[in-house]
Amino acid sequence: MLVDLGAIQRNFCKLEQMTSGTCAAIVKGDGYGHGMREASRALRKIGAELFFSARFEDALTLRADLGAGPRIAVLDGISLADMAETRARDIIPVVNSLEQLHVISAVAKQTAQRIPAFIHLDTAMNRLGLAPEDDERAEPLLASCSVQAYMTHFASADDVDLDLCHLQVSRLTERAKPLPIAPLSIANSCGVFLGSELHGDIVRPGKSTFGINPLADADNPMEQPATILAPVVQIRTLKKGDPVGYSSTWHAPAPRRIAILAIGYANGFMRDNSNRGSVVFGGLRAPVIGRVSMDLTTVDISAFPETAVHVGAAAEIVGNTITYREVAETIATNEHEAIIALGRGCKRFFVNGETNV
Template sequence: MIHETSISTDLPAEARRRLTSEPVMVVDLAAIRRNFQALARMAQGSCAAIVKGDAYGHGMVESARTLLAAGAELFFTARFEDALVLRNTLGQGPRIAALDGVTEDGMKEAVAQDIIPVVNSREQLQTASDAAIRQGAPLAAFVHLDTAMNRLGLAPDDDDLALPLLKNLDVQAYMTHFASADDVDLDLCRLQAERLRDRASRFPEAPLSIANSCGVFLGQEFHGHIIRPGKSTFGINPLADAANPLHEPATVLAPVVQIRTLCKGDPVGYSCTWHAPETRRVAILAIGYANGYLRGNSNLGHVAFGDRIAPVVGRVSMDLTAVDISALPESTVHVGSMAEIVGKTINYRSLANTVGTNEHEAIIALGRGCYRTYVGGDAVA
């Protein structure tokens, strides 16, 4: 990955040009490949590639191409529209499914593009069954059985209605989603797995898909036949209280666009929420909440220059953030230096904990707000 505090000559020319005036996210595709292959080796069955949320902020299209090369044969997006983009990107080889399902209006296109719906409700089940009848053959579908989340998925009360309709489907798997695997709530995870197995036993036989990222690390009793590790494929730590066993692919760099010397009492930023306690050197970075650097970092966040930390001072504004570089040697930071927002020194969890969110939100925000470039695409795992 890229961790230099000056513009790297290893980056594409457009990324280097942008880094003179705006932040850039550098995504290491080799890290994504290694993560997926490590997770696949843990599975007792197969491992699906989950690329929802624009691949957790790392870029769906490039990430999916990498995952296909890494051996992924089944992909899940959140939205049907993303599944269509993925089909156009990856061609007709892999299976592609839409986790949120497909509406009646979209079913004809889903069939034509070989997008597999995930059935989450009575209405979606009826739509899928009707499509199967129209085509005169079973329709491939995943069937989501809700076992605790009370979000998407067929409820237990739907089972009697579901049974005759499921006979029209080629069920790829019965799936559920853990509510508290992140919290290592083994009792609830076991209860959900038992509920899934019990309900699925009443339906036409098909594989089971249970474990998300955290569930994978709870052990194979929670896996089912298809694991669905989303965040861990993209380096988000699946372990609550342990070092990350995976590689974090993204580094975000922001250039220093000005350095100011402040006198004691001088304020910084909107509403003057920080005042220099004595003479201070402050670097102004070309990153703000428009780039996904959350406003909650105001007076709380940190950036890094190499392995040296510099605290955020004042409020994060739309396009600019101030950091106190007084503790760093003057020769180490200048206009054009690169501040690490996340990377080798500041990991995903540290970035997220500062603002009281999870790594998903923090990285997705940066991925949406920053120009994104890629390295490691040709690396061998």
């Protein structure tokens, strides 16, 4: 997996230019499979000042890598056991429940200091976040916080459900009115593209920073930073009727030339690609045949001239021809899952790390 850090930087700058407020760097999921540490350092070089991770341990890694400058927040929040290190490393919790708010309140009383925190108000997801019925009990506890922002998360911006998006903005605005004054953080990647009235003061575009298409039914306005290649390790000639792979799910309908690639589901190339995915050599497609196995995938190269594909040749898994979206749609998932799986399973190399935009 070759990751162009310059593309990640340019994507972030484009998103920054679309909002009048703060653009946060969302680097959860190991930077959506592109490498959290390397991507975060590249984003810091171009001025990113607010980072969100999902897990506390990732926030600690970011602080060690990025130094004392930027704000670093944890979307999952912080436990009481982690509060001492949270304060020592200047990590900001996102408060998702009354229980977490009580933890912060107790620590604030012990230390006689207000604790910086983002306050997550759930407005439709019914996942993390304070529910409306929590507000009355939460309000007096917020005096223990230095509230960085009130945030919510769109449930259906990806589906361009504008009615629900506007309803969520209205709910967040109304619930924040009686609370201590603080900015609002609303739009995710898709929300950024749905209009400035949905942005809030802090936008949190995660997937679009990493080149995942934020538009449901349009060409991707972002750059795909990752190129994923797999080498050919063997070429074979089959007779009519010869099977390929586990359970013999494919048989040659006529004499065929096949190439075996050094990639499989251990590398994030999902088993659901079996008999349905494709790879590319020199701009031309070769279909996946047979079952994708743990470390190997077989493709049909019968349509290629014999000299076009050879042992050591590189097959494009993702790149100029095969988009993130195509990879995901082939296996009936979203781009996040497909690219994170490939990013975890493939060795990563980084280019343009010193690029300034």
